[in-house]
Amino acid sequence: MTAQTSDEQRPALSGPFGYGDRVQLTGPKGRLNTITLVPGGEFHSHRGMIRHEELIGLPDGSVVRNTHDEEYLALRPLLADFVMSMPRGAAIVYPKDAAQILSLADIFPGALVVEAGVGSGALSLHLLRAVGTDGELRSFERREEFAEIARANVAAFAGAAPANWSVTVGDLQEALPATCEAGTVDRIVLDMLAPWECVGAAADALKPGGVILCYVATVTQLSRVAEELRRSGCFTHPQANETMVRGWHVEGLAVRPDHRMVAHTGFLITARRLAPGAVLPERKRRASKSEYNDEDVAAWTPDVLDGPAGEAAEDSREWTPESIGQWSKSDKALRKKVRDARRLAAERGADEA
Template structure:
C-alpha cells in the first residue's frame, strides 16, 4: 500500500475525551447549536442560536437569548403571543434541513444501510460518494470514535459541503473520518490495504465499475451494499456482482414509509407518503479462491442473455452515466460553489486565534 496524496485526504485527530457529539445531545441549549422550533400548526423552523440574534416571522419575533440556557423540550412565546416548542433536532431532522449540494440519502434508507449492512462499532468502512454528508453522519455514529470511515468523493465542492455539515452535526471533526477527493478506483488501493475493510457502501451512478477494487479491499465475509436509483442500475449492478465471481448471490430491496394521521377518531394513513427513493442491493465477499455455489433455481426466459450494451450505447453514446440519466435534477454549480465557500469561511474563522 502506498500513501495517498496529502492534498487529497482530510484526516483529523480526536478533540474530545468522551464520545464525540454526546455533549450536544443533552443539557441546556447553548450558543452555536441548532434548535428546531415547531409552531401550533406543526410547521418547523431550524435556527442556530446566537447571542443577540432574533428569529422573525410575519407574526412577531423571539430572541435567541430567551432560549440559550433553557432545557431541551421547552416552549417559548414570541412577541405576537405565538407559542413554539423548542427541541434539539434529531439526526433525520438535521439531514432534511441542512444545506445541500448533492441529493441526500434519506433517513429511511440510511437506517436500512446501517442495519442491513451490519455497520458495527469499531468497523472499518469505505463510502463513495459523499454527496452532502447525510449518510456519512449515520455511518460515523455506527462505527463510533474507535472505528474508521474512509469517504471518497469526485467533486471537491461536494466534499467541502459534506465536511461542513458533518462537523456542524458532531460539533467537531470526527476522529475516525477521512475524506479523499478523487475517483474510488484510483484512490482506494492507495488508501487501504487489501483485505482490511469490513464494509463498503457505494452511492454512485455506476457502482459496477468499482467492483474490482472493492473486492480486493474487502476482508473475507465483508459486506458490500449499493444504493441505486433506478431498476436499470439495479439490474446491471446485480449482474456485475455475479460476473465478478468473488461475491455471494446479491439481494435487493426497497423500503416505503407511510405516515399515519392521528386526530381523534380520524386515524388513517396520510395522503402523502415517502415512496420510492432508491434500491439497496447487498452481497458478501467470498474467501480467496472460493467460487459461489451454483444457482439452483431456473432463470426466467431471456435472463441468460445478459445486459445489452447496445441499448446502453443508444441512450448514452459516451458510456458515462449522468444524474440526468437516472432522473435526478441537475445541481446548480452556483449554489454548490456558494455553499462550499460558506463552509470554507466558517472553518477559517474557527482556525483563527480567538475564533
C-alpha cells in the same frame, strides 16, 4: 487532516440549550424553523420575534413565547432532522434509506467502513454514529465542492471534523488501493452513478465475509450492478430491495394513512465477499420463466459481457446524472451551498480542519 473532537467542542446532544446548539422551533401551525443559537441572535417570523438569549439554559422540550405571545416548542433536532435541513450540494440519502443501510450492511461499532461518494455528508453522519469512536470511516468523493459541503455539514453537527473520519477527493478505483490495504475493510457502501465500475476495487479491499452495499436510483443501474457482482465471481448472490415509508394520521377516531408518503428514493443491493479462491455454488431450482442466459443479459446491459455485446457498448448511452433523471446543481449553485455549509459550521463554532 482530521481534527480531534473533544467534549468541549462537541455540541451537546441533550441538556440545557447553549450557544452553538441547533434548535428546532415549531410554531402554532406546526411549521418547523431550525436555528443556531448565537449571542445577540433573534428569530423573526411575520408574527413576532424570539431572542436567542431567551432559550439559553432552558431544557430540551421547553415552550417559549414570541413578542406577539405565540407559543413555540423548542427541541434539539434529531440526526434525521439535521440532515433534512442542512445545506445540500447533491441529493442526500434519506433517513429511511440510511437506517436500512446501517442494518443491511451490518455497520457495527469498531468497523472500518469505506463510503463513496460522500455527497452532502448525510450518510456519513449516520455511518460515523454507527461505527462509534473505535471505528473508522473513510469517505471518497470525486468532486471537491461536494467534499467541502460534506466536511462543513459533519463539522457543524459534531462540533469538529471527527478524528476517525477522512475524506479523499478522487476516483475510488485509484484512491482505494492507495488508502486501504487489501483485505482490511469490513464494509463498503457505494452511493454513486456507476458503482459497477468499482466492484473490482471493492473486492480487493474487503475482508472475506465483508459486505458491499450499493445505493442506486434506477432499475437500469440496479440490474447493471447486480450482473457485475455476479460476473466478478468474488461475491455471494446479490440481494436487492427498496424501502417505502407511509405515515399515518392518528387523531381520535380519524385514523388513516397520510395523503403523502416518501415512496421510491433508491434501491439497495447487497452482497458478501467470498474467501479468495472460493467458487459460489450454483443455485438448484426448477426451470421457470425467470431463467436467463448470457444473451438475455447482453440485451439488457450490453456492456457487461465481452464479445459482440461489448461492441454494442461503444454506441450505448453514456451514464450521466441527466441520463437517469437526476437533477444536478450548477457550479454557481454549488458555490453557494459551500458558503451556506461553512456558515452553518461557523455558527456552531465548528472546526472543519
